[in-house]
Amino acid sequence: MNKKINTKCVHSGKKIEKATGGLTTPIYTSTSHLFPYNNSEPRYPRYMNMPNYESVSEKIAALENSKYGMVFASGMAAITSAIMVNLKQGDHAVIQSQIYGGTYNFLVREIERYGIEISFVQSTKIENFADAIKSNTKVIYIETPSNPLLEVIDIEAIAKLAKANNLVSIIDNTFASPVNQNPTDFGIDLSVHSGTKYLGGHSDLLCGAITTNSEELINKIYKYAMNHGGTLSTDSCYKLERSLMTLGLRMQRQTENAMEIAKYLDNLPQISRVYYPGLASHQGHEIAKKQMSGFGAMLSFELDKDIETCHKFMHSLKICAAATSLGGIESTISMPCEMSHAKMTKEEREKNGIKENLFRLSVGIEDVGDLIEDFEKAVS
Numbered sequence: 001m002n003k004k005i006n007t008k009c010v011h012s013g014k015k016i017e018k019a020t021g022g023l024t025t026p027i028y029t030s031t032s033h034l035f036p037y038n039n040s041e042p043r044y045p046r047y048m049n050m051p052n053y054e055s056v057s058e059k060i061a062a063l064e065n066s067k068y069g070m071v072f073a074s075g076m077a078a079i080t081s082a083i084m085v086n087l088k089q090g091d092h093a094v095i096q097s098q099i100y101g102g103t104y105n106f107l108v109r110e111i112e113r114y115g116i117e118i119s120f121v122q123s124t125k126i127e128n129f130a131d132a133i134k135s136n137t138k139v140i141y142i143e144t145p146s147n148p149l150l151e152v153i154d155i156e157a158i159a160k161l162a163k164a165n166n167l168v169s170i171i172d173n174t175f176a177s178p179v180n181q182n183p184t185d186f187g188i189d190l191s192v193h194s195g196t197k198y199l200g201g202h203s204d205l206l207c208g209a210i211t212t213n214s215e216e217l218i219n220k221i222y223k224y225a226m227n228h229g230g231t232l233s234t235d236s237c238y239k240l241e242r243s244l245m246t247l248g249l250r251m252q253r254q255t256e257n258a259m260e261i262a263k264y265l266d267n268l269p270q271i272s273r274v275y276y277p278g279l280a281s282h283q284g285h286e287i288a289k290k291q292m293s294g295f296g297a298m299l300s301f302e303l304d305k306d307i308e309t310c311h312k313f314m315h316s317l318k319i320c321a322a323a324t325s326l327g328g329i330e331s332t333i334s335m336p337c338e339m340s341h342a343k344m345t346k347e348e349r350e351k352n353g354i355k356e357n358l359f360r361l362s363v364g365i366e367d368v369g370d371l372i373e374d375f376e377k378a379v380s
C-alpha cells in the first residue's frame with residue numbers, strides 16, 4: 001500500500017513494545033549487552049543497531065520514499081559522510097556554490113589537504129554543471145531550494161547528468177523537507193538532511209539524516225559512519241521519532257503560511273525583492289512546480305533601506321524572533337550577512353548575490369494573520 005505522508009509520519013518504522021504492548025518505542029539506554037545473546041550481532045549504540053535507531057531510520061526512509069535511511073548526530077555528520085565516502089585523493093567534485101555555510105566551509109577549509117579538488121558552479125543551469133565535470137570527477141552536489149536565496153535546480157536533470165557520467169549525485173534536501181520534495185524519486189543517489197531543522201522541528205534537537213535507494217552506498221556509508229562515530233544517541237533518536245510524527249502537519253501549515261507571507265511582502269513598496277519558489281516571479285518557479293509538492297517554508301527578501309533601518313526593522317518584530325537556525329514551529333528571521341553566512345568573506349558573499357539588506361525568514365506554524373500584522377507594524 002502506498003501510504004500518504006501523514007500516515008507514514010505516524011506509523012512507519014513503529015514497533016510495538018513487547019514487554020507492555022506500548023505504542024511508542026521505549027528509549028533503550030544500555031551501552032553494554034550480554035554476548036552472545038539471542039544469536040544477535042554485538043550490540044553497541046555507535047554501531048547503529050539499537051531499536052530506537054532502527055525505528056527512526058525506517059521512518060525517515062519511508063518519508064523520503066527511499067529504500068534505506070540513516071540518522072546522524074548532526075546534519076554535518078550526515079553531509080560529510082555522504083561526501084567523503086565517495087571521494088579519495090586525486091578525485092574531483094562538482095558543487096553548487098550557493099550552499100549551506102557549514103558545508104561550504106567544510107569543502108574549502110577541510111577537504112583540500114586530502115588532495116581532493118572542488119569546482120564550484122555558480123549557476124542553476126545544467127550546462128554549467130556539465131561543463132565542470134572532468135575525467136576525475138566522482139561527485140556532484142546540489143542544494144535546492146538553496147540557502148539563502150532559495151535557488152531551484154532541476155533535480156531530475158542533475159540525476160541524469162550524474163548517471164551519464166558515472167558520478168554519485170547528492171542533494172541537501174533540508175529546506176524542502178521530505179514532505180515537499182523526494183529527490184530519490186528523481187534518481188538522486190543520496191538525499192541528506194540537517195534534521196536539526198524541519199525533521200526535529202522544535203528547535204531543541206541536533207541531528208542529521210541520509211536516505212538512498214542504493215544498497216551499495218548505504219553499506220559504504222554505514223561503515224564510514226561507524227568508524228567516524230557521529231551516531232545519533234538513542235535519546236535523540238526517540239526525540240526525532242516523536243517529532244517526525246507531526247512533520248506532515250507542521251510542514252503543510254508552515255508551507256501555507258509561507259505562501260501567504262511571500263505574497264504579502266511581495267506587494268509591499270518597502271521590500272525590493274522577495275525570493276520564494278512559490279512566486280511566479282521566482283527564478284525556479286516552473287522547475288519547483290515540477291519537483292516539489294509544496295514550495296516550503298523558507299523565504300528571503302531585501303528591505304529597500306540602509307543597514308541601520310534594517311536592524312531596527314528586524315528587532316521591532318514582536319512575534320518573529322531574530323535568531324539563528326531555522327525550521328522550527330516558531331517563526332524566526334535572520335540577516336545572512338551577519339549570521340548564517342558571516343564566515344564567508346565579503347567577496348564570497350557578493351559573488352553569490354547575498355546582499356547586506358537580505359533577510360531570511362523561517363516561517364512557523366503561528367496564525368498567519370498575526371505574522372502579517374507583525375510585519376505590517378515593523379515596516380511602517
Ligand SMILES: *Cc1c(COP(=O)(O)O)cnc(C)c1O
Binds near residue numbers: 077079102147193207
Ligand atoms: C543547518 C543546515 C545544515 C547543517 O546541519 P547541522 O544539523 O547544523 O549540522 C546543512 N544544510 C542546511 C541546508 C542547513 O540549513
